[in-house]
Each structure stands twice: as structure tokens, then as C-alpha cells.
Amino acid sequence: MANIEIASFNRRAALIAQENGADRIEFCAGMEVGGITPNIEDVIALRKELDIDLNVMVRPRGGDFVYSEDEFDQMKRALIRMKQQDVNGFVFGILNKDNSVNMEQNRALVELASPLPCTFHRAFDDVVDMDVALEDVISCGFTTILTSGCEPNVMDGIANLKHLVQRAEGRIVIMPGGGLRSTNVEEVLRETAAVYFHSSAITDGGNTAVAQEVKELKEKVS
Template identity: 40%
Template sequence: MGILLEACVGCYKEAKKAELQGADRIELCDNLGEGGTTPSYGTIYLATQNINIPIAVIIRPRGGDFVYSNDEFEIMKKDIVICKELGVETVVFGILNKENKIDIERTKELIDLASGLKVTFHMAFDEIDDKFEALNQLISMNVDRVLTKGCKTCALDGKNTLKNLVEKSDNRITILVGGGVTYKNYKELLNYIGCNEMHGSKIVGTLK
């Protein structure tokens, strides 16, 4: 299997450019300076109409932590419904509880709501201390992939953990490696970690 390159983009223009530069999938966001928030309806719509590679949309109502209020959770649910209506391939989200563990109940609710779409659990995963317990929880919920840098800094620092996560996943979930991954270093990381998918805002070049 060849390597899949997912380009993280902050607007429609960047999404189009990433496709032209050879990205295999787009993660469509707004506000990348805050780690990415959900893009507008219009942005998602136009991307689904004019981009010919799979689109993943981040479901994140704000920057900051991943412990959400009831109202924020309702926003996330509505955004998933919109993504289903517009025909995206994947929704990307992560919800933690106050102990920085996966909020199992809410995560299951979003997964059920996203039925028919693929699900990526995003870098909220990197806030969790016991990543291997969390990995097994995501596998048990049939999550398709987890986006992670293996630590709180970057994939280069977390490469040993990432390698172990790939081994522990045993092809039951995809480890999508991100965090400082670029077109200049992804092959080196790929060879060490042994993953099949890589993610970054510069994974296929500079998008600005």
C-alpha cells in the first residue's frame, strides 16, 4: 500500500492548491492558528462541489481545550449533520472529559450521528496520558483513524510512541501521523514509524 498524504488546510483556496500539488485527502479547517475549527457551510459546500479528492472536515466549535459545554456539543452535532448532507467523506473530532480522558458517551453519540461517514479522532488524543488505553477505546467504538503526534509537541519527538501505536493498532485503526510533518521530512518519519498515512499543513508544499 502506498502512503496517503492528507493536507491540512485553512480555507477553500488552500484546499484547491493542495489538490493540485498532489494531496490524497483534504482536512478542511478554519482558524489553523488555533489548531483548526469548523469551516463555514459555504466553504464545505464549495469544496465538495469542486474538489475531486476525499474531504475530511474538522468538527470543533472553538479553539482551546477539548472539554465542551452542552451548547458546544449541540453545535458539533449540527455540524456533523451538515457534513452528511453535503457529502464529505470524513468528520474529524475529539471530546475529552475533565480528567483528560476520552468522553466515551459523547464520542459514541457523535459516531452514531456520523453513521455512513468515516470518523477521525483528532489530536485531542495527544492530551491523554494513557494513549494505549485510549487507542483500544477508539478501536472498540469502530473509529476509522486517530490523528496524533504521539506527544504534546511534534511527531519527531513522539516517533517512538507513534511506532508503538502503529504496532498496537494491528491494522484495526489507522494511525494518521501529524504534527510538524512536512514534504521535507515525512519519508524519514514514515520509514521509522511504519504508518500508512501522514498529515500536515505543508505535507505537499507551502500552501500560502
């Protein structure tokens, strides 16, 4: 049996996900840029409404994953504030200009988040060498990598996802995400043997999870 994390860009989406079987919420703002740090007031309100785990995105802006010192300080401040709100984990990822993993900055945030777990998000899909990046992310102390297998979506990256799961050898969770839907999750599960899956469950062109899609995702990995 595998688990489902739903990326939620508003409180309504998160509540729909919870009501329809999601195991965890990745909460963020800015769907149009792939997710950024949400408003602290929204996190506080949502925490009161959720019984399932709530992971929060820490990303100061859209675009690339190379951040200035000012942006990095902004990430640290946001993480500290969110940590005080009884969240269950954090989602972030920082690269160097050559698209290698920024060990120093990622380690600093992981340590700041401790003892809460951290997911290295789809910045992973921009790395040059996924095997080297896998070891670097593990070394930084992350517990999960969200990835489409360094391809545009999970179906294109399915072979790489299988490779990453095998190479990780249980040291870190490889969580397929990016174009994951109820129509393909069974194939991704079968081919990769992953134990956690990530989807926005948006199938109607909107910005909110669709209840039936969440139900079907959960049913198909259970």
C-alpha cells in the same frame, strides 16, 4: 505506498493540495487555534471544486477538548449539516476533564456520522495514557487517529508513533501529523510504517499550502 492528507484552512489551500497530489483534504477554519468547524457555505463551495476526498473538522472552538452540553449540541448540528453536503468524513475528538476519552459523546457523534468514517484528531495528544486511549477510540468506532505521538511534534513522538502503529495491529489507522514536512516524512515513514500522513504543507509562514511542499510530501511517501 502511503497517502497524504493536507489540512486546509481555506479553499485555495485545498485546491493547491488537490492539484499537487494530495489524497485527501482535512478542511477547517481557525488556523490560529489549531482548527475549528468551517463555514457551511465554504464546505458547499469546496465540495463542488474537489475530486478528492473531503473530511471536515467538527470543533466548536479552540482551547481544550472538554465541551459543555450546549457545545456538544452545536457539534451535532454542524455534523448533520455537513453530512448533507456529500463530504467523505469527519474529524473531531472529545475528552473528559481528566483527559480521558469521552466515550459517550464520541460514540454519539460517530453514530451520527455513520456510515461516513471519523478521525479522532490531536485531542489524542492530550490523553494521560495513550494505550488506554487507543483502545477507547477504537471502541468508539473511529477509523483513524491523527497524532504526533503525544508529544509536541512527530519527531519528538516518533517512538510513540511506532508503538501506536504496532499496538493498533491494523484495527485503526494511526496518522502521524504535527510538524510533519517533506524534510522529515521519509524518516517518520521508515520508523513508524504508517500508511497515512497529515500536514498543512505550509512552509512560508502563511495560511495556505505551498504547492512544491505538497508535491514533495507525496513523492517521498510514494
